[in-house]
Amino acid sequence: MADDEKAKLYQQIVSRADEQRIVERMRLHGFWPADKPLPKDPPDEVRERQQVEAELAHLRREHSTVRDPEKALAQERIRRWQESKKRRADRKVQKLQEQVRRREAWKKTRDANIVHTGEGFSAGLQQKNSDAAALQARGLPVANDSPELANLIGIKLSTLRWLTYHRKGATVVHYHRYSISKKTGGLRYISAPKAALRQAQEWVLQNILSRLPVEPQAHGFVLERSVVSNALPHVNKNVVINLDLKDFFPSITFRRVKGLFRQVGYGEHVATVLALLCTEPPRVATELDGKVYHVALGQRVLPQGACTSPAITNLLCRRLDRRLAGLAKRHDFAYTRYADDLTFSGENGKAVGRLLRSVRSILTSEGFAEHPRKTKVMRRASRQEVTGLTVNVRPTVSRKEVRQLRAIIHNVARHGLESQNRSDHPDFEGHLRGRVQFVRMVDPQRGEPLLAALHRALGTSAGDGTANIS
Numbered sequence: 514m515a516d517d518e519k520a521k522l523y524q525q526i527v528s529r530a531d532e533q534r535i536v537e538r539m540r541l542h543g544f545w546p547a548d549k550p551l552p553k554d555p556p557d558e559v560r561e562r563q564q565v566e567a568e569l570a571h572l573r574r575e576h577s578t579v580r581d582p583e584k585a586l587a588q589e590r591i592r593r594w595q596e597s598k599k600r601r602a603d604r605k606v607q608k609l610q611e612q613v614r615r616r617e618a619w620k621k622t623r624d625a626n627i628v629h630t631g632e633g634f635s636a637g638l639q640q641k642n643s644d645a646a647a648l649q650a651r652g653l654p655v656a657n658d659s660p661e662l663a664n665l666i667g668i669k670l671s672t673l674r675w676l677t678y679h680r681k682g683a684t685v686v687h688y689h690r691y692s693i694s695k696k697t698g699g700l701r702y703i704s705a706p707k708a709a710l711r712q713a714q715e716w717v718l719q720n721i722l723s724r725l726p727v728e729p730q731a732h733g734f735v736l737e738r739s740v741v742s743n744a745l746p747h748v749n750k751n752v753v754i755n756l757d758l759k760d761f762f763p764s765i766t767f768r769r770v771k772g773l774f775r776q777v778g779y780g781e782h783v784a785t786v787l788a789l790l791c792t793e794p795p796r797v798a799t800e801l802d803g804k805v806y807h808v809a810l811g812q813r814v815l816p817q818g819a820c821t822s823p824a825i826t827n828l829l830c831r832r833l834d835r836r837l838a839g840l841a842k843r844h845d846f847a848y849t850r851y852a853d854d855l856t857f858s859g860e861n862g863k864a865v866g867r868l869l870r871s872v873r874s875i876l877t878s879e880g881f882a883e884h885p886r887k888t889k890v891m892r893r894a895s896r897q898e899v900t901g902l903t904v905n906v907r908p909t910v911s912r913k914e915v916r917q918l919r920a921i922i923h924n925v926a927r928h929g930l931e932s933q934n935r936s937d938h939p940d941f942e943g944h945l946r947g948r949v950q951f952v953r954m955v956d957p958q959r960g961e962p963l964l965a966a967l968h969r970a971l972g973t974s975a976g977d978g979t980a981n982i983s
Contacts, residue, residue, distance in 0.1 A: 627659040627670070627782075630789055631679030634767070634813075637781035647778030652724050656783050666716045668709075676710050677789035679813065682806045688793060688816060704793060704816035713790050714821045721787070722824035725777065728834035733852035734823035741955055744899040744908040746847040747858035752865060753897040753904065754857040756872065757887035761853035762822055764881060765829060767792045767813035773828055789813070791821045823852060833879045837872065844868050851900045858904075865890055902955060909956040918948060918963055926970035942971070 530538075539545035554562070622628060629635045641658045648655050656662040663673040676687060687710040692700040706714055727735055732743035747753050758764075767788050774784035793816045794809035815822040834850060841848035846859035846868060857868060873883055891897040893905070902908045921933050925945075934941040949967050953960025 625660065625670075627674050627677070627786060630677055630785060632681070634679045634785065634789065637785060640781035641783075643780040643783055644778040651777060653777060654720055657780060658782055659786055662783055662786060665720070666713050668713060672709060673713070673786065676713055677786050679789065679794075681809045683796075684804065684806060686793075686796065686807045688818070690796075701817070703818040705818040706816075706820075710790070711820070714819055717787060717790060718821050718824055721774075721777075722821060722828065725828055727827040728831050728838070730834045730838050730849050731827045731830065731851075732849055733827070733854075735827065739954075740851060740900040740902055741908050743849045743851040743854075743856070744902045744904050746849055747856055747897070747899050748904045748907055750847070750858035750897070750904075751860040751893050752858065752862045753891045753899065754865065754869070755887070755889045755891070755899065756855040756857075756869075757884040758853040758855065758876070759882045759884040761826065761881070762815040762817045763795070765815040765822075765826060769829055769880075770815070770825055773825065791815065791819065791825060793819075826852065830879075833875065833881070836875050836879070840868070840871050840875065849899075854900055856899050858899075862892065907956070909959065910952050914948075915952065915959055915963070918945075918952065919966070921945065922949075922963065922966045922970050925967075930971070 536545055540547050628638060630638065643655060643657050645655045654665050656665055659673060660670055663670045666673070687707050688704040689707060690702065690704050692702050695701050723736070732738040732740070770791055771784045771788035774787045775781065779787065792813035794811055794813045796807040796809055798805055798807050800806075815825060830850065834848075837850075837855070838848050841857055841859075844859060844864045844867070845861060846857045846864070849856050855872070857872070869888075876883055889898075896903055896911070897905050898911075899908075901910070903911055922945075924933050930942055930945075933945075938944045945967065949960065949963045951960075953964055
């Protein structure tokens with residue numbers, strides 16, 4: 514008999530006999546020990562049988578329920594509603610947990626850094642990598658984010674955040690605003706920083722701005738330079754030209770200031786914070802519901818009164834100074850700049866027209882504008898003035914100023930100090946001393962006698978430090 518026929522016969526015998534009968538026959542023929550019971554089913558087979566029985570029971574229940582369709586539908590609706598309710602509850606718990614997690618993570622991030630500086634000024638705060646090599650090459654402190662910058666300045670991060678946050682309408686501002694009269698008429702509006710901001714700005718000036726080079730033509734607010742050094746290149750010239758830049762500080766915007774800090778090596782984050790420290794929008798005070806708000810009238814610009822503003826203008830005007838110096842050299846003229854006062858001088862009076870046209874073109878391309886009413890062309894036959902000093906022969910103050918000081922000092926000696934304080938100056942003595950010392954700095958030959966006369970008028974003892982000068 515072939516193997517396949519044997520297998521077929523075996524399957525037929527097994528399918529027709531029960532397990533007990535098969536085991537008895539196996540014991541009879543010696544295939545199974547007589548003292549051993551039936552073997553247990555394999556675990557996999559047991560599990561499979563249990564699963565099949567559970568499915569059969571479920572089918573029986575469904576079969577019995579389906580006999581009443583309405584009851585089956587009601588039960589199915591209840592089951593689905595309960596499952597949906599459970600899913601919604603689980604999702605709600607997960608959502609609340611996620612909100613708590615995000616809120617805690619945001620608070621941690623916000624407390625550890627400055628992440629928002631006001632509408633329109635927060636873009637790029639995530640870019641925190643400064644160019645350490647470039648900063649170190651310039652001798653500047655390295656800072657990559659706000660905590661590092663606050664630590665360098667020596668203030669808390671919360672204080673730095675408070676000083677730099679931009680508000681369109683603020684109940685508290687960081688500047689005292691007042692006006693002073695100009696010599697030429699009108700008012701000059703000053704924004705003097707309050708103590709906390711002044712401290713931060715002084716750090717920026719001393720540790721960053723003052724370490725950056727300026728052009729030799731810049732004389733305003735530069736160490737070891739003054740109105741005297743600004744006037745010297747223009748002494749005894751055939752023609753002297755003075756130009757004044759219109760709205761000088763307000764023309765320097767937040768964007769340009771931030772670009773300056775980016776150019777020297779600071780990342781977007783630190784450059785933004787530094788620019789916010791050094792700029793402020795013009796504001797007007799208005800009252801609403803009994804509360805005073807200081808409302809911004811325009812974009813953030815350099816405030817006139819902050820110690821950082823002159824240094825920033827000198828740095829941002831470097832290309833302007835180079836271009837104007839090159840232009841002046843081509844016409845055999847000298848050029849200097851003291852803040853917003855530009856001065857040119859030379860011997861060729863016929864070149865004035867061409868020079869001024871080129872100057873105005875350069876000013877426009879650099880984002881500045883000439884104040885047309887303040888442009889002066891002074892020939893040798895008239896009094897030539899540079900930043901308040903006469904330069905026809907040598908840098909000196911005007912005769913009018915010297916005569917006025919002599920008269921004041923004479924009247925102080927005769928009638929007392931307060932008799933001459935016609936403008937109600939809060940410290941008239943200090944004001945008078947300052948004017949005399951200025952004359953002495955510019956022209957010692959004329960200033961020394963004035964200082965000696967002032968000491969006599971005030972009854973200053975010879976032991977006083979300045980009295981010894983006379």
